[in-house]
Amino acid sequence: MDFSQSLAEKRDLIIQNWIKAVRQDLQIVATDDLPRSAIRDHLPDVLTGMVSVLSQAQDSDIQLIVQRSLEHGVLRAAQGFAPNEIAREYHLLRRVIFSTLETDFLEGVVPEVMRAYNLIDTTIDEAITQCFNSYVEERLCELQQLQSQAELTNQELTRLVKANQDNLSQLAHELKNPLNSIIGYSELVLRATRKASEPRDATPHLEHIEQVLRNGRRLLRLINDALEISRYEAGKMELHLEATEVRYIVKDVVEMLTPLADTKSLEIVIDCDRSPETVFTDPLRLQQILTNLLSNAIRYTESGTIWLTCQTLDDCQWSLAVKDTGIGISPEEQSLVFDPFYRAENNDVHVPDSTGLGLAIVSQLVNLMQGKITLTSEVGVGSTFTVILPLAIKTQIT
Numbered sequence: 001m002d003f004s005q006s007l008a009e010k011r012d013l014i015i016q017n018w019i020k021a022v023r024q025d026l027q028i029v030a031t032d033d034l035p036r037s038a039i040r041d042h043l044p045d046v047l048t049g050m051v052s053v054l055s056q057a058q059d060s061d062i063q064l065i066v067q068r069s070l071e072h073g074v075l076r077a078a079q080g081f082a083p084n085e086i087a088r089e090y091h092l093l094r095r096v097i098f099s100t101l102e103t104d105f106l107e108g109v110v111p112e113v114m115r116a117y118n119l120i121d122t123t124i125d126e127a128i129t130q131c132f133n134s135y136v137e138e139r140l141c142e143l144q145q146l147q148s149q150a151e152l153t154n155q156e157l158t159r160l161v162k163a164n165q166d167n168l169s170q171l172a173h174e175l176k177n178p179l180n181s182i183i184g185y186s187e188l189v190l191r192a193t194r195k196a197s198e199p200r201d202a203t204p205h206l207e208h209i210e211q212v213l214r215n216g217r218r219l220l221r222l223i224n225d226a227l228e229i230s231r232y233e234a235g236k237m238e239l240h241l242e243a244t245e246v247r248y249i250v251k252d253v254v255e256m257l258t259p260l261a262d263t264k265s266l267e268i269v270i271d272c273d274r275s276p277e278t279v280f281t282d283p284l285r286l287q288q289i290l291t292n293l294l295s296n297a298i299r300y301t302e303s304g305t306i307w308l309t310c311q312t313l314d315d316c317q318w319s320l321a322v323k324d325t326g327i328g329i330s331p332e333e334q335s336l337v338f339d340p341f342y343r344a345e346n347n348d349v350h351v352p353d354s355t356g357l358g359l360a361i362v363s364q365l366v367n368l369m370q371g372k373i374t375l376t377s378e379v380g381v382g383s384t385f386t387v388i389l390p391l392a393i394k395t396q397i398t
Contacts, residue, residue, distance in 0.1 A: 003116040004054035006104040007097075011047045015040060018096045027088050030081045033259055041075055042068035043093070050123050054116055062126070069127040073134030077142070086135065090128045094121070237368060239282040241393055246275045246310055246318075249283060253290045254308070261298050267305045268294075275310035276318050280392035285365050292358040293322040293385050301326035301382070313388065321386040328379035337375065338363040362387075369393060 007014075019039050022028055031039050049065035076086050097120060098105075105113045250272055261268050279286075290308075297306045304325030312318045329337060340360040362385075366373045370390050377383035 002055070003101065003104060003108065003112070004051045004056075006101055007047065007054060008051045010100050011044065011051075014047060014096055014100050015043055017100065018043065018093055021092045021096060022089060025088060025092060028085045029263075030076075030079060030085050032262070034079065038075075038079070042072040046123075046127055050120060053119050053123050062123075065123060065127055066130050069130035070134040072127075073131040073136075074138050076131070077135050077138035081135075083132070083135070086131060087128070090124060090131075094124050097124075237364075239285060239368060239393065241280055241282055243278045244281050244283040244286060245278055246286075247272050247277075249287050249290065250275075250308065250310060253287055253294060257291070257294050257298060260295065261306065264298065264302065266298060266301055266303070269305055269307045271307065272310040274312060275320075276312045276391060279318060279389070281369060281389065282393075285369060286389075289362050289365050289387060290320065290322075292362045293387075296358050297322050297324035297326060297383075297385075300324065304382070312391075316391055317388055318391055319386055319388045321384055323382065323384040325382040328381050329375070329377040329383055330379050334375055334377060338373075 019036060022031055022039055045068040046065050049061045049063075049068070052061035052064075073086075098117075101116075105116070108116070250270065254268055254270060258268060294306065294308065301324045306325075307321075307323040309321045309323070310318065338359050340357055363373055366387055366389070370393055372388050374386045374388075375383065376386075
């Protein structure tokens, strides 16, 4: 029996069943928001190459499998896949191929079946190896870029932090843990890479690389937030005013944060029917305010709904409000939440990725934009942050 012909005839069925299996697998969450084409990616070419490997009548096209698998690793790195999710993809591929060809195997003789089985198994192993090689390389490149970016940011931080000595000790404390993690895991990766005899030997250390990247991103976010505070206090934060479509800003921010809300099964409800069409403001700063308020609501809400409301108040003002069903803030803490590095938490909820700077930045931006922000909250019920801004900022404040 020519198993290569069976594989070629059932190629589309294998692709269809594999995509379905990947979507239904609870261990692969990175595909939740991906279209079918992004999940399918390199699989048709890999199966085509596998057909040539099985066929005894044509030259083996293993190079096609190698090339597509390398590209697959780069793509999965860009899509934010974790190493275990990629390994799970190939595990499902192996299972789907063998289950789809099971009836054909039962009709073949043992030597033919064993040959086909071993060749398919070996081909998938090679695809996994090449995919992980390019995945590791892509992650290492990202790590190098992150390091360069951190070095440049650190130069500005060193200059600006002199104008903000009051928060220096707190900032150093916040930087200590992620920095130690970055240093420790970087040393592990470097030692492992030096000892590796082949590129595939580096794959067991992917989790170390992920830890470095995760803590590096957190460090950069913390530094950038601290720089925003320092710029404001140093009087170097400027507004760039232009006519801005409110609903476009809202739509952009909500689309960006919806995946974060989906991970906690939170619903985001938008009510902008009464919002102004356009306002004269700084669109980047407005987006920054809205992003901080919404992401804060998502972080401190474990279940329920988040409401975003925009409305015109009168001829001169408009408002945006973010309401959540989160942990709430006690009355004694409500006057402190806009202070840098302060975090409103209770004994049941801890948010490790919070820098304690988001609301401080929002408060300063609202003040810069000639507005005001208010808070109403009840512990265990939720919080509402309301920002009132002018429809048109008449002068640019520096």
